[in-house]
Amino acid sequence: MKLVRVGAAGAEKPALIDADGVLRDLSAHVSDFDGAALSDASLAKIAAIDTASLPKLDAGLRFGVPVTRIGKIVCVGLNYADHAAESGLDVPKEPVLFLKATTSLTGPNDPVTIPRGSVKTDWEVELGVVIGKRASYVEKADALDYVAGYTVINDVSEREYQIERGGTWDKGKGCDTFSPIGPWMVTRDEIIDPQALDLWLDVNGKRFQNGNTRTMVFGVAELVSYISEFMTLEPGDIISTGTPPGVGLGQKPPVYLKAGDTMTLGIAGLGEQTQVTRAWARNL
Template identity: 70%
Template sequence: MKLMRVGAKGAEKPAILATDGTIRDLTGIVGDIDGAALTPEGLARIAAVDPMSLPKLDAGQRVGPCVGKVGKFIAIGLNYADHAAETNSPIPKEPIIFMKATSCIVGPFDDVTIPRGSEKSDWEVELGVVIGKEARYVDEADAMDHVAGYCVVNDLSERAYQIERGGTWDKGKGCDTFGPIGPWMVTRDEIADPQNLSMWLDVDGHRYQNGSTRTMIFGVAHLVSYISQFMSLQPGDIITTGTPPGVGMGQKPQVYLKPGQTMRLSIEGLGEQSQTTFAYAG
C-alpha cells in the first residue's frame, strides 16, 4: 500500500494511492497516517478496505508529509561507504546517531527555506524507515517485524552549522523545512529488498547523486536493532538511514544551495520529491 496525507498544512487527510493512480480518502477508516494507523492492526484495517470503494480526492491538492505526529526523527550519519570516502571520513565502527527536529518535517513538494546567514545548505537523498511496532532491545533477526514501511527523505543539512559551530550535528540538521518526507509511505510488503534500491537527486536538472542502498554500511535491520538498544522506537517514528555520494560538500569545488533552485529526488519504488529553495524572509 502507498499511504499519504493530502491537504493544507495542519489539515491533511489520510489517503491511499489506488492502483489506478487516484488518491482515495481514508477518513473514517483511520484518523491519520500516524503511529496508531501504522501498527500491524492499523495497517490490517486499511488493507481490508477496497481503495476503489473510497471517495476520490482532488489530485491537485497539496501532498503533505506522509506520516503525521512523528515522535522521533532519528538520523544516521556516514552510513554509505562511498559517501564516507567522498568526505574523507573513516568508516564508522558503529552507527552514528543524531536527531532531526520533528519541526523540520514538511511535505515532499513544499518549499525549502535556506536559513538566515546560511552559506552551506546541502542536500541528501535518503531512505526513510517508518516504525510500525514498538521496538526495545530487538534482535537483528526480528527487527524487520517492527518496520511499517519506507519513504523518501531529503535530509537537508547546513554544513557550517553542523560542523563548524561546535557541539553535535543536530543544529545543522533540524532547521525548519529541512526534512521533506514522502510522497508516500510504502508498506514493507511492497519493497522486496530495502538494501537494493536505486536513488538519485538533481539540482536544477544536474544529477549530483546517483547511488544505491547496496552501499549502506549498516543495513535497515541492523539499524532498527541497534537504535533499540539505546531508546525505544515507537510506531510513527522515522529513521533516515544515510546518503550516497554526490552531496554538495563532496564536490570539487564544493557546491551549496542558493535561493531559487529546484531539487528533484527519488528512490526506486518510493516515488519522487521536488522542492524549490527560498531565502529566509522572517
C-alpha cells in the first residue's frame, strides 16, 4: 500500500493511493498514521478495505509527511563507500549515527529554507525506514519484521554548520525544513528487497546523485538491529539510511544550494519529491 497524509500543514488527513493511482480518503477508518496505526494488525485492517468504497480526493492536495508524531529521526552517516570517499573520510567500521530534530520535518514538496547566513546548504537523497513496532536489541535476522514501510527522505545538510562549527553533525542537519519526507510510505510487503532500490537526485535539472541501495555499507536489517542496541526504536520513528555519492560537497569545486534552486529526487517504487529553496526570512 501507498499511505499518505494530505492537506494543509498541521491539518493533514490519512489517505492512500489505490492501484489505479487515485487518491482515496481513509479518515473514516483511521484517525492518522501515527505509531499505533503502523502496527502489522492495523496495516492489515487497512489492506482489507475495499479501496473502491473510499471517497476520492483531489489529486492536487498538498502531501504532508506520511507519518505523524514521529519521536525521533535516526540518521546514518557515510553509509555508501563512494560517498565516504568523496567526503574525504574512511568507510566506517560501524554505523555512524546522529539525530535530526523533529522540527526539521516538512512535506515532500514544501519549500526548503536556506538558513540565515548559510553558504553551504547541500542535498542528500536517502531511503527512509519507518518503524512499525517497538524494537530493542533486535536480531538482524528478525529486524525487517519491525519495519512498517519505506519512504523517500532528502537529508538536507548545512556543511559549514556540520563540519566547521565546533563538532557534532547535528548542527548542520536539524535546521527547519531540512527533512522533507514522502510523498508516501510504501508498506514493507511491497518492497521485496530494500537493498535493490535505485535512488537519484537532480538540482535544476542536472543529475547529481544516481545510486542504488545495494551499495550500502550497512543494509537496512543490520541498521535496525544495530540502532536498537543503543536506543529503543518506537513505532513511527524513522531511520534515514545514508546517501550515495554526488552531494554538493563532493563536487570539484563544491556546489551548494542558493535561493530559487529546485531539487527533484526519488527512489524506485517510493515516489518523487520536488523542493524549491528559499532564503531565510523572519516571518517564515
